[in-house]
Amino acid sequence: MFYTVGEMAKRMHVAPSTLRYYDKEGLLPFVERSDSGIRMFKDSDFEWLNIIECLKNTGMSIKDIKIFIDWCMEGDQTIPQRLELIQAQQAVVEQNIQKMQDHLQMLRYKRWYYETAKAAGTCEALRTIKPEDVPEEFRRFHHPKAE
Structure with missing residues (x-):
């Protein structure tokens, strides 16, 4: 099942603009896009978004969150x-x-x-x-x- 930005934002209890900002800052490389470029969030993306929100709420900078996400995307090394x-x-x-x-x-x-x-x-x-x-x-x- 896929969710729109608005649907996922509602599920996360954040504004849709928050998710768009995260995407603009490179924090959402795991989010799929439709052929027309629309973000299509999956249930598994909810876990990613939760860790991003957790890190942000603990005061971590967006820059450092991006580094963390990039490391996650690079794999076990x-x-x-x-x-x-x-x-x-x-x-x-x-x-x-x-x-x-x-x-x-x-x-x-x-x-x-x-x-x-x-x-x-x-x-x-x-x-x-x-x-x-x-x-x-x-x-x-x-x-x-x-x-």
Whole structure:
């Protein structure tokens, strides 16, 4: 079964222009075309598009995604390069997750801070709070004069 750009875009939850852009950038060498040049997506193309979306959503550049796709098209001799690229991107994602965890912890602290201030009726209460009265998980964030 073949899908049009619009049908595949709907299946991928992206705009048709996204798939056209990917094609223009050389990311879709696996997509067949009709005699009149219309893109004809197959079910197996869905897997390719999913990895492209995954790599893009992890912050990989279109240039590097193209390199990855080109290596895939070259065959098994490029497995080591593909593995290295995926490992490097995994490290980037893990670093980003850690940064987001740190941001989340700061937001939790600020939530605690303002819930405590609201209950006291003033932020001033937090400027005089004893360090041991600050939940341990938030002590690294609590700087009473900087709030």
